[in-house]
Amino acid sequence: MNDPHSRRGREAQQINSSASPVVIYPATNVVDYTDEDADPDPTRSSPVYTFSKLHGRRAVIVALLANVVIGSIKLFAGLIGRHSSMMSEAIHSYADAINSGFLLIGLQKGSRAADKTHPFGYGLETTLWAMLASLFMLLLGGWSISLGIDRLMHPEAHEIFAVSALVLLMSIVLEIGAVYMAASAVLAEQGLEDDRPWRTILRALKQVRYVVSPTTRFVFYEDSLAFLGALLALIAITMSKFGPHVGLIPKEYSHFPDAFASVVIGLMIVGLGVYLFLHNSRGLTGSSAGPVVERHIREYVHNIHGITAVLDLKTADYGMSGVVVHLRVEVDPDIAVKDVDDLTEHVRDRVHTKFKTVKEVLIEVVAHESDQEWRNQFARVVHLGVRNEVIKPTEEQMLVNVYEFTQRRVSDIMVPRTDVDCIEVTANLQEALGKLKETGFSRLPVYRNDLDDIVGIITLKTVMGALSEYPANQSIEALVKKVGVYPENKPISDLLEEFKRRKTKLALVVDEHGGFAGIATLEDLIEEIVGEIYDPDDEEEDWIEQPNADELVVSGRFEVEKLNQHFGFNIPATDFKTLGGVVFGLLGQEPRVEDAVEFEDLTLTVLAMDGHRVNAVRIKSPEAIVDKLPDDPLISAPLPEDIRDGEVVDVEIVGTENRDALH
Structure with missing residues (x-):
């Protein structure tokens, strides 16, 4: 039988002389990890069971030749000795x-590379041939049973005991070695070991039900049954030979033990055939990789x-070709759309690396969408109120703003560097006082050398207090x-919590x-939360005007999200x-002024620039533009005079030919 290759015992078990039947399982009946540290259950191993790696061609050829030789010896002994149980053992070896x-x-057909007709490979052909092998085992098992029945109905008068007994004794010795190695593989997969052979076998009998790999489990069961079959055959022919002499059975029934053993061995072969059939049929019926594998992939x-x-997670097992995994995942809402492809490729690479099958x-x-769903539910409750x-x-609106408040970041509300x-x-x-009067602010950030080296702030109150004590040319650094x-x-x-804790009103970002x-x-x-607080010193920034029914003129600083909410636009607001x-x-x-770009059915035209910044944009639509939130209208203020009249200081404004379009 081929090596089950458990974690510490994968090199221990060799092809033995009885060469048990080979189980061809889908490649993912166990989880295939690349490192043991990631195994979620430290008491279990995570062996690699990719079939093409497990069973090399040379090992299979050795198993085939060994089975033919052993089967031929058993057949010779069965023909000479005329024992049906010996013939059943020969059939067993030939079945292997x-x-x-x-x-x-x-292996030859299933290892072919994927092509257009078989995009996921030919791995299922291996399962198909395994199914055929299981059918042959069922036929041979039936033949063995029929030999036993025939032996029961037509007893032989002359059996040669010595030849059959010698061959069976040799088989028993070899099978004991095979069972020991299979038991060692069972314990090794459980992270256990024992130097005493009989104790190893006894402990394996208790641990085999916990084995993750069905291949390792099948090897142990089959080798154990092969040993029991040879032992049963030896006991049977011994009973048939010596039973009548010691009075255990009547002479006319001396053939019964031999016939009974032949039937039992046949049932063993049939049982193994059924086992193989059931465990390989799932690969031809669109089966998944199994709940254990799917659970590990999902968690990973x-x-x-x-x-x-x-x-959602769906898997399809293609045998030697591996497993196809279909994932339906939800991504972090903070990930930009342009980065989703990179994320999916990263997930794909990680899964391929972690799960070799x-x-x-x-x-x-x-x-x-969970945040949006909660927002909608909250808004519905407020509207119901x-x-x-x-x-x-x-x-x-204030209550809705409270909810939005918990979702926003500092970058959403900060005054950008270019406006500071x-x-x-x-x-x-003296210079500081002049700057404060000029800007109308009570606080100014202070920098050293360049704006990326902000050292703090200076306040109007501090400057006024210092002027009463120090000369006007005194440096502000100490303040x-x-x-x-x-x-x-x-x-x-x-x-907001930081402002309360520090008792301050301004922060650098x-x-x-x-x-x-x-x-x-x-x-x-x-x-x-409360909306715009009027300040006569504030400059009008987020202005908007509607010169015509199908046209808006909007400040470049206007929030896209607010435009979308009011007018039903779909302008992207992610980046x-x-x-x-x-x-x-x-x-x-x-x-540049008059540059235009189209988005869906809208035409966005640059009307004015302030340095590198877009100061005004015209939005043109093929249909009338209507505010969908009339209770909170956006269009309530006229255009700023600098935009309406085309007289802008330090601003590139559209020429005279476009000025009329603003009215």
Whole structure:
């Protein structure tokens, strides 16, 4: 019989002289790990059972020749000795030889490379030949039973005991060695060992039911039955020879033990044939890789970064060709669409590396929708409260904003670096006061050398107090206050807690490279809940106007998500949050005035630039553009005068020929 190759015993068991029948199993009846440390059950081994590696061609040829030779010797002894049980043992060996022959054919045909007609390989042909081998075993087992029945009905008068007994004694010795090696393989797969042969066999009898590999389990059962068959045949012919002389059985029934043994050996062969048939038939009926393998694959994929859930897992076992895995996974909502392909390829590579028997991995990606579902449910509950007059209409949006507040990051609400007014640390008090008056802010970030080296902030209160004590040319460096620095992806709910803990109202925001990205203020956080807080010193940024029914003129700083909600647009808001950023990204280069880009049925045209920034965009639609949220209208303010009149300081504005389009 071929080596079961358990973890520590895979080299211990050789092809023995009785060469048991070969089991051709699908490649994934056990989990195929590349490292033992990852085995979820430390008490079990995780051997590699890829069949083409397990059973080399040379080993199968040796098994075939050994079975033919042993079977021929048993056949010779059976013909000379005229014992049906000896003939049954010969049939047993020839059944093993036929099984090995079918295995050779199956290995040859099943190992062919995949092609257009068989995209997943020819591995199932190996299973087909194993099925044929099991059918032959059923036929030979039936023949053995018929020999026993014939022996029972037609007793021979002259049997030669010595030849049959000698051959059976030799077989028993060889089978004991085979059983010992199979038992060692069973214990090794369980991480156990024992130097005492008989204790090894006894412990294996208790442990074999826990063995993961069906191949190892079958080898132990078959070798044990082969030993019992040879022992039974020896006892039977001995009883037939000497039983009448010692008075155990009447002389006219002396052939009964031999006939009985022949029938039992035939039943053993039939039982093995049925076992092989059942365990190989699953490979031809579209079977899966099994619950154990699927559980390990599911757990492994779920632990890969970026995968939030494995919604469905299907496997198809193609025998020697390996397993085809179909995964339906849910990805992290923070992963950009453009990165999903990279993630699926990463999952595919990881599964191939971890599970060697996996041939193909097909992945279906589903967007993570749980947050959106919860948001919709929350909004429905709030709206129901408004309908039942439990919640005031003015409170509805505030409650929705509270939910959104828990979902947003600092990067969503910060003032970007390009809009932040800063002052250099070398400035004096007079210059700082002038800068504060010019900008209208009560706080300014202070930098050293460049904006990526922010050292803190300076406040109007501090400057005014210092001017009463120090000369106007006094440096502001000693007045700079330290301020918290936070990453862009920090939840704004956590930032609010930091403001409360530090008793501060402003924070610096840095990107993943440590560069200055912008600032976030307490006012920005509060406005996320209560809405825009009027400040006469604030510049109008998020303006929007509708010159015509099918046209909008919008600030480049306007949030795309808000536009989509109000007007039913489908402008992508994953990589860019502002309309100007989207236009910049779609163009793929620095925009210029009158540059236009089409998205679905919309035409987006650049109307004005402020340096490198898109300052105004015209949205043209083939249909009338209607605000879908009339209770919270966006179009309530006229265009800023600098855009309406075409008089912009430090801004590139459309020429006279386009000015009329704004009215």
